[in-house]
Amino acid sequence: MSNKAAIEAWKSYKGAPIAVRGFLLARIAAVPIEPITKQFADVSGTLLSVGSGHGLVERAISIENPTLASRGFELDVARVDLARRTQARAPKVEILCADVTKLDETDVFQAALACDLFHHLDTHGQEVMAAELARRVVPGGKLVVKGIARTPRWKHRWNSVHDRIVAGEKVNCLEPSAMTQLL
Secondary structure (H helix, E strand, O other): OHHHHHHHHHHOOOOOOHHHHHHHHHHHHHOOHHHHHHHOOOOOEEEEEEOOOOOHHHHHHHHHOOOEEEEEEEOOHHHHHHHHHOHHHOOOEEEEEOOHHHOOOOOOEEEEEEEOOHHHOOHHHHHHHHHHHHHHEEEEEEEEEEOOOOOOHHHHHHHHHHHHHHOOOOOOOOOHHHHHHHO
């Protein structure tokens, strides 16, 4: 059960500041982790994750699917630091502080995840990220994007205000049909 996996993943941050643990608990409440982990139930190998944050979702995926390791990329140094300090409790999940679109490495992955990332990118950034994910996932591999849309309007407003407060940014949301076309 993925909700149990999410709680187990949350426990792996033992010793983290209370504010971070509270934030991660709120992520469990807000992000549909169970449907995300189910998407990777039949994948073996390595998952590429972009915009990984602290690596909570990736840790839940690794608990649910022991045949899938994760390499995540995140730009927030503090989040990457915390992920590294607690990595011993989640050894199959590595979070690196880097922009995946600027790496020279040519590694390919069996699957990719972009959880709550695309709406932080401008239109050009969304196009670049989509191309990068396509380049790095093996043919026939799996790509899962969890994002926010413009509808329903109340939810979009809530997410816009939330991201303005938490990230200090405006959002650039795509409707599911536009995201599908982009990818």
